Amino acid sequence: MGGEGMRRRKKRNERYLSFSARLPDDVKGVFAQSVCMVKLSSDPYDDFKKSIMEMVRTVGIRSWEEMEELVYCFVVLNSPDVHGVIMDAFLSVCSYHQSYLD
Numbered sequence: 001m002g003g004e005g006m007r008r009r010k011k012r013n014e015r016y017l018s019f020s021a022r023l024p025d026d027v028k029g030v031f032a033q034s035v036c037m038v039k040l041s042s043d044p045y046d047d048f049k050k051s052i053m054e055m056v057r058t059v060g061i062r063s064w065e066e067m068e069e070l071v072y073c074f075v076v077l078n079s080p081d082v083h084g085v086i087m088d089a090f091l092s093v094c095s096y097h098q099s100y101l102d
Helices: 002-014 044-060 064-077 080-100
Strands: none
Touching: 044 064, 044 080, 064 080
């Protein structure tokens, strides 16, 4: 039983990966102290959109320059495979928040 249990635990642990993410050194201003979060998603569009909206509210984004900096952070931190999804999520958020961005 001891050997069987060890093999099961080892196999179970092989399914999990550890990731870390760090903002590029050239990120300044309101995002410089932001903490990156790695997430496995079954609905990347919805998760990116929620994350973007949370950043808009938390940081208090009020300008297109700040929104562009946020787009840059998302794109740099994520695989090119999801860049189109990120852009779609940003366009959705921007169309909703367009009235108060200068």
